[in-house]
Amino acid sequence: MPELPEVETIRRTLEPCLIGRAVERVEVLRPKQLGNVTPADLERRLVGRRIEGVGRRGKYLLVHLEGGEVLVFHLRMTGRLIFYPEGAPVTPYTRLVLGLTSPAELHLHDVRSFAVLWLTTEDKVNALPGLAALGPEPLEPFFTPQELKAALAGRRSSIKSLLLNQETVAGLGNIYADEALFRAGINPLRPGNSLTPEEVNGLWRAIREVLEEAISSGGTSFRDYVDGRGRPGAFQTRLSVYGRKGEPCRRCGTLLVGARLGGRSTVYCPRCQPLS
Numbered sequence: 001m002p003e004l005p006e007v008e009t010i011r012r013t014l015e016p017c018l019i020g021r022a023v024e025r026v027e028v029l030r031p032k033q034l035g036n037v038t039p040a041d042l043e044r045r046l047v048g049r050r051i052e053g054v055g056r057r058g059k060y061l062l063v064h065l066e067g068g069e070v071l072v073f074h075l076r077m078t079g080r081l082i083f084y085p086e087g088a089p090v091t092p093y094t095r096l097v098l099g100l101t102s103p104a105e106l107h108l109h110d111v112r113s114f115a116v117l118w119l120t121t122e123d124k125v126n127a128l129p130g131l132a133a134l135g136p137e138p139l140e141p142f143f144t145p146q147e148l149k150a151a152l153a154g155r156r157s158s159i160k161s162l163l164l165n166q167e168t169v170a171g172l173g174n175i176y177a178d179e180a181l182f183r184a185g186i187n188p189l190r191p192g193n194s195l196t197p198e199e200v201n202g203l204w205r206a207i208r209e210v211l212e213e214a215i216s217s218g219g220t221s222f223r224d225y226v227d228g229r230g231r232p233g234a235f236q237t238r239l240s241v242y243g244r245k246g247e248p249c250r251r252c253g254t255l256l257v258g259a260r261l262g263g264r265s266t267v268y269c270p271r272c273q274p275l276s
């Protein structure tokens with residue numbers, strides 16, 4: 001699933017392509033993927049409007065249009081949002097096509113069809129169910145170690161589950177939660193409230209570092225993810241633990257182990273991330 005660095009990379013690659021173009025045509029090929037709008041309303045509200053910006057909140061991508069309309073995408077498992085300057089043929093997995101001016105198209109391509117899009121307005125975007133509950137943006141300056149400390153205080157769930165919970169911090173998923181915990185030397189199974197102030201500081205730093213490095217590499221292409229121009233990322237070659245269960249730790253050589261936490265897999269180094 002695309003996490004913060006992948007959605008941010010899609011945002012950065014799409015924005016220069018989309019800004020200033022107007023929507024000329026809306027083709028909904030799978031109406032079930034519309035979260036709160038009918039195909040007819042989507043067409044009525046989008047056609048003729050110019051795209052003014054592309055934003056991101058957590059794992060949500062926001063396309064801002066003139067007149068205050070906002071298209072919100074969540075790509076879930078296999079969603080891809082790709083800009084084609086000359087247009088492109090529809091495939092069996094194309095779920096939505098936005099025909100744009102001076103011919104260009106934006107396609108939502110989605111093998112498993114879990115991606116969702118909503119249409120809302122600037123004044124209501126933060127009230128959309130998924131967005132309303134989001135915690136702080138980890139790369140914003142106002143995300144401080146104190147804020148992370150406060151979010152973990154009194155929480156007995158495992159630190160890994162707390163990091164996956166979008167209310168603690170927005171945009172982390174399985175890949176970057178595992179990577180940040182490894183970098184901070186914290187065992188994913190430890191209760192959130194057992195972390196010392198130094199450990200919370202280290203985790204805060206690790207979260208920001210790993211996200212920034214992943215964005216610089218264009219994200220992690222483990223299975224489906226590509227950027228807004230269809231290009232894979234490169235951070236998969238730099239992962240320390242995610243997807244490496246049974247392989248030697250890059251730091252100490254100990255074999256990495258896996259665990260299940262709330263139905264999600266987690267991988268860590270038993271030596272660099274001791275449980276006690």
Ligand SMILES: [Zn+2]
Nearest residue numbers: 249252269272
């Ligand atoms: Zn190790």
